[in-house]
Amino acid sequence: xxxxxxxxxxPVALVxxxxxxxxxxxxxxxxxxxxxxxxxxxxPPQPVPFSHKLHAGDLGMDCVYCxxxxxxxxxxxxxxxxxxxxCHAQVATxxxxxxLVRRAYETGxxxxxVRVHMLPDYANFDHSVHVxxxxxxxxxxxxxxxxxxxxxxxxxxxxxxxxxxxNPEPHLRPRSEVTNMDWDAQxxxxxxxxxxxxxxxxxxxxxxxxxHQ
Ligand code: HEC
Ligand code: HEC
Ligand code: HEC
Ligand code: HEC
Ligand code: HEC
Numbered sequence: 001x002x003x004x005x006x007x008x009x010x011p012v013a014l015v016x017x018x019x020x021x022x023x024x025x026x027x028x029x030x031x032x033x034x035x036x037x038x039x040x041x042x043x044p045p046q047p048v049p050f051s052h053k054l055h056a057g058d059l060g061m062d063c064v065y066c067x068x069x070x071x072x073x074x075x076x077x078x079x080x081x082x083x084x085x086x087c088h089a090q091v092a093t094x095x096x097x098x099x100l101v102r103r104a105y106e107t108g109x110x111x112x113x114v115r116v117h118m119l120p121d122y123a124n125f126d127h128s129v130h131v132x133x134x135x136x137x138x139x140x141x142x143x144x145x146x147x148x149x150x151x152x153x154x155x156x157x158x159x160x161x162x163x164x165x166x167n168p169e170p171h172l173r174p175r176s177e178v179t180n181m182d183w184d185a186q187x188x189x190x191x192x193x194x195x196x197x198x199x200x201x202x203x204x205x206x207x208x209x210x211x212h213q
Contacts, residue, residue, distance in 0.1 A: 045149070046114055047114070053148050056144060057145035066083055078113050081105045084101050084105075088101060119156060133204075135168070136171075136178050161211065166206065168202055168204055
């Protein structure tokens with residue numbers, strides 16, 4: 001990695017305090033010379049061997065069943081233990097793999113899930129805006145329904161955000177298909193420009209203050 005994690009704090013000062021020109025130069029250097037795929041593949045071990053492949057893939061559960069806030073809030077909350085117990089009070093009740101889940105439910109201590117995706121604090125991101133615009137989870141997180149362990153599928157770099165913001169059309173889908181992992185624009189013959197449910201033109205920000213405040 002060329003920029004170690006601590007350098008995340010340096011740009012805060014730059015973005016907030018330095019003259020615009022200097023920030024522009026930093027951004028230019030960063031944008032053109034930093035590696036695009038720094039954290040792709042990051043898959044920290046989790047305290048419980050929870051499988052998206054099993055739950056979202058084989059069992060076909062919708063993402064929103066667990067990530068309940070993703071349509072309405074900036075943050076896509078990870079579910080509380082009670083959501084797991086909706087089923088696991090009856091299903092696989094003596095599985096050793098669920099021991100920590102049962103204990104967490106009894107004690108009320110949250111399960112210490114490890115964050116996979118994480119933007120630096122100085123970059124703003126809002127799930128609800130993207131979901132409302134019809135950007136699928138798969139565009140940014142990959143085929144979660146095939147992952148035994150969640151890994152970061154995209155770089156989440158500034159260049160990656162901007163690539164889509166400059167030309168979002170190919171990434172758009174009907175609002176109803178946002179969590180559908182199998183959906184494919186070509187197979188569906190979907191043209192966002194001709195979708196009568198699209199009420200307005202989209203205008204993803206490309207100016208600095210759109211994402212940095
Ligand atoms: C049964 C509940 C459940 C369902 C259904 C579910 N998830 Fe999750 N998801 C979790 C839990 C628990 C975690 C935290 C543990 C982990 O990372 O595996 C998580 C983590 C994630 C993460 C990583 C979060 C981070 O730390 O960065 C992403 C991305 C994600 N889920 C996307 C999805 C998508 C997309 C779907 C639908 C295809 C989905 N999830 C369906 C429970 C669920
Ligand atoms: C809609 C029902 C449902 C929900 C909600 C649910 N699961 Fe499951 N889970 C299942 C089923 C069904 C299995 C497969 C059980 C089996 O193989 O006997 C399973 C299996 C598992 C296993 C593997 C158990 C084993 O011994 O192989 C783990 C671990 C697990 N779930 C964790 C979780 C966690 C953590 C949550 C909450 C984030 C959760 N599950 C939410 C239905 C659910
Ligand atoms: C436009 C790209 C994009 C889309 C679409 C998207 N995500 Fe994310 N997701 C991200 C980014 C970026 C982060 C890291 C956010 C941060 O650190 O502030 C993230 C983080 C998460 C997290 C970790 C908790 C959080 O909010 O930081 C979960 C869970 C998650 N996403 C689930 C989903 C689900 C489910 C969908 C589809 C309904 C979805 N995401 C759609 C880019 C996206
Ligand atoms: C796959 C396409 C795609 C990716 C990737 C993407 N965006 Fe967006 N973004 C959009 C679209 C579409 C909109 C909607 C614009 C609108 O509603 O007019 C949007 C809107 C936004 C907005 C405006 C929010 C508001 O309140 O109006 C911000 C901020 C934003 N994105 C930040 C990010 C950041 C930061 C990243 C990278 C971590 C990112 N986006 C990645 C497509 C994308
Ligand atoms: C679409 C959203 C978006 C826009 C617009 C945007 N940025 Fe960023 N920027 C980001 C994200 C996300 C990161 C964090 C990337 C990472 O963690 O790899 C970032 C990182 C940075 C950094 C830190 C570089 C580093 O070494 O990590 C600087 C400086 C920066 N941006 C400046 C700018 C400037 C100046 C502009 C206007 C010309 C701008 N940004 C426009 C999303 C955006």
